[in-house]
């Protein structure tokens with residue numbers, strides 16, 4: 522009994538520390554209300570598939586509010602408000618993939634339920650996700666896909682990482698097709714310093730960074746035919 526109340530008190534203590542730590546890291550960074558998705562834009566899906574490609578050349582111009590909003594909705598937004606289901610399917614509808622958005626001013630978490638960005642960490646951390654080429658320019662937006670494996674309600678634990686990888690791959694392809702469709706450029710990347718990212722974002726043990734995806738304007742494709 523004593524042990525139990527001690528561990529509950531301990532948990533409470535560490536919970537408070539965690540919350541304070543998160544909010545301290547995000548201090549001075551305000552949330553962002555995104556614009557409703559423009560579902561009438563972009564190339565037809567066959568044209569977008571024809572244009573889909575990964576780039577290594579990143580333009581540094583900031584994305585405008587509508588492009589950023591549509592990018593996140595396309596990645597993993599809610600497309601059926603009655604059921605809360607997403608643009609990307611997920612194993613057991615676990616909706617395990619969270620999209621963290623790394624911008625110059627800080628890192629945010631995309632909240633699909635209210636289509637907003639919640640502040641997580643202040644400051645420019647985009648360099649963490651840069652490629653190996655020192656000449657490479659840093660994209661204005663990096664989408665970081667993190668799976669929370671604790672959201673899989675059932676199933677063999679050995680399968681959870683497989684499902685997480687599959688779910689991340691689908692969100693990644695949503696991003697790539699959206700980019701191809703509207704004149705943006707992107708590249709999925711598994712390469713990143715996972716442990717540093719974990720610490721920076723204060724991730725739980727069950728949360729696994731899967732892929733990051735820089736997104737920028739594609740100067741050659743701003744006027745698709």
Ligand SMILES: Cc1cc2nc3c(=O)[nH]c(=O)nc-3n(C[C@H](O)[C@H](O)[C@H](O)COP(=O)(O)O)c2cc1C
Pocket residue numbers: 573574575576652708709710711712713
């Ligand atoms: C799961 C996955 C992980 C990847 N990781 C990296 C990476 O860490 N670094 C990188 O430069 N490209 C990465 N890529 C991009 C691939 O190199 C690229 O998709 C491949 O060369 C094919 O080119 P394409 O996408 O233009 O067809 C990754 C792609 C996928 C699907």
